[in-house]
Amino acid sequence: MSFISLGPLDIAIAALLLVLNAVFSMIMRLNLEKRMAVAAARMVVQLVLMGLVLKTLFDLASPFLTAGVAVFMVLFAGREAMARQTRTFTGWWSYGLGTTSMLIAGAVVTIFALTTQVRPDPWYEARVALPLLGMILGNTMNGIALGIDRLLNGAARERLAIESRLALGHDKAQAFGGVVREALRSGMIPTINAMSAVGLVSIPGMMTGQILAGIEPMEAVKYQLLIMFLIAGGTALGVMGAVLGGVRRLSDDRHRLRLDRLTPEKGKA
Amino acid sequence: MLHIDNLSRPGLKPASFTLKGGECIALGGPSGAGKSLLLRAIADLDPNDGRVEIDGTSRRSIPAPQWRRMVCYLSAESGWWRDRVGDHFTETDAALALLPDLGLAPDTLDWQVSRLSTGERQRLALARVLLLKPRFLLLDEPTANLDPESTERVEGLIKDRLKDGVGILLTTHLAAQARRLATRQLMVEGGSLSEVAL
Numbered sequence: 001m002s003f004i005s006l007g008p009l010d011i012a013i014a015a016l017l018l019v020l021n022a023v024f025s026m027i028m029r030l031n032l033e034k035r036m037a038v039a040a041a042r043m044v045v046q047l048v049l050m051g052l053v054l055k056t057l058f059d060l061a062s063p064f065l066t067a068g069v070a071v072f073m074v075l076f077a078g079r080e081a082m083a084r085q086t087r088t089f090t091g092w093w094s095y096g097l098g099t100t101s102m103l104i105a106g107a108v109v110t111i112f113a114l115t116t117q118v119r120p121d122p123w124y125e126a127r128v129a130l131p132l133l134g135m136i137l138g139n140t141m142n143g144i145a146l147g148i149d150r151l152l153n154g155a156a157r158e159r160l161a162i163e164s165r166l167a168l169g170h171d172k173a174q175a176f177g178g179v180v181r182e183a184l185r186s187g188m189i190p191t192i193n194a195m196s197a198v199g200l201v202s203i204p205g206m207m208t209g210q211i212l213a214g215i216e217p218m219e220a221v222k223y224q225l226l227i228m229f230l231i232a233g234g235t236a237l238g239v240m241g242a243v244l245g246g247v248r249r250l251s252d253d254r255h256r257l258r259l260d261r262l263t264p265e266k267g268k269a
Numbered sequence: 270m271l272h273i274d275n276l277s278r279p280g281l282k283p284a285s286f287t288l289k290g291g292e293c294i295a296l297g298g299p300s301g302a303g304k305s306l307l308l309r310a311i312a313d314l315d316p317n318d319g320r321v322e323i324d325g326t327s328r329r330s331i332p333a334p335q336w337r338r339m340v341c342y343l344s345a346e347s348g349w350w351r352d353r354v355g356d357h358f359t360e361t362d363a364a365l366a367l368l369p370d371l372g373l374a375p376d377t378l379d380w381q382v383s384r385l386s387t388g389e390r391q392r393l394a395l396a397r398v399l400l401l402k403p404r405f406l407l408l409d410e411p412t413a414n415l416d417p418e419s420t421e422r423v424e425g426l427i428k429d430r431l432k433d434g435v436g437i438l439l440t441t442h443l444a445a446q447a448r449r450l451a452t453r454q455l456m457v458e459g460g461s462l463s464e465v466a467l
Contacts (some may be wrong), residue, residue, distance in 0.1 A: 164348030167312060168397060169338035178350060254313050255333040 003214045057126045066126040081145040105238030139231040140238040147187030147239040154179035172251040187239030276319035284462035293437040295447035298457035304440040308407040312342035341403035345410045347394035349382040387414040408439040
């Protein structure tokens, strides 16, 4: 393998580009230099910490610790998915819906990949499991956030149409059908777009990393394909779970539209 | 017979009354007093407490969609979910037969919903409800946006339904309309219901 290791000095030189950004920001009075500095500092600290955590995890090779970190990742992704919404459910559902969907989709797809395709030994090896889960979660989180956002805003916007249908004796599946399909579509379309653009517009980040690490391009391509399929599957599962779970909460056994279970729209800055 | 016993919900104190088949009750009261809340609660569109029965059968034992086809609520503001008017009607022939009674042209069904005036929407929404042939009608300001001629047509249709034995509860701001159609009047004020002389 022709792997080129980087020294701290190499990274410091690359960071010089950021100084250029800051100078540019000051000349143009963009007022971004402080935010840029904080963001860059956060990035450095977060990534270094992550490296240390991952190194420790790989060395310890404990299934329980690996599972613990995986759960932590899911909880954090759930929080992020919730924060991106302009409207959420009230109470526990606001956080629980996205997080539960992500937990199930992430676990199913990651374990499926670990046990049937990648098959490290042991199957839960952190070096393989956590990066896989991370990539699946990142994309599933996007889809779920979009899907729930569309569902809740769609239901609020289409209130008159939905309630008219309910009042005419349509059941909740009919009355919510249009909004649910819209939400499912918007959750899945980014993944479909990503599949059609990949390889033409950009070399995917993971593939770039593998190629830089000295892996044969065709080997990297195979990994990238595997990951894209896993992402597509995970996103579909997660979006489906979140949207169908959400519409259950938006209605009840008497086929009502329960907008009282939503928080008011967050102020759009 | 539609029997309402201690029906309550946030914004509405326990209300009780009976609506017979062929009877029309006018529901009055200031805006925001809870008239629509009462109609919605009877149609079971919002969470509510109390007993509602149709001919002695509890509402709870009837699936909600089936209940709403028997006791049909027409909101003051209508909702539409397709672009073409006709796509909101399941029985096109019956709809075509009803349009002239509402003063609407036969080609209305081919129009785009976005092109409709408020009054046209209101009349088409009424047609949608009437075609279900419900046993009881809960009408929320059915003539609010209509000119005198259309109002007369709608009142005529309401009277026809009363003759057929349909029980009707309708909200109205117009004392004259209440007298023309109803035999009893209920008032909602500050969320509580009381019967007043017509």
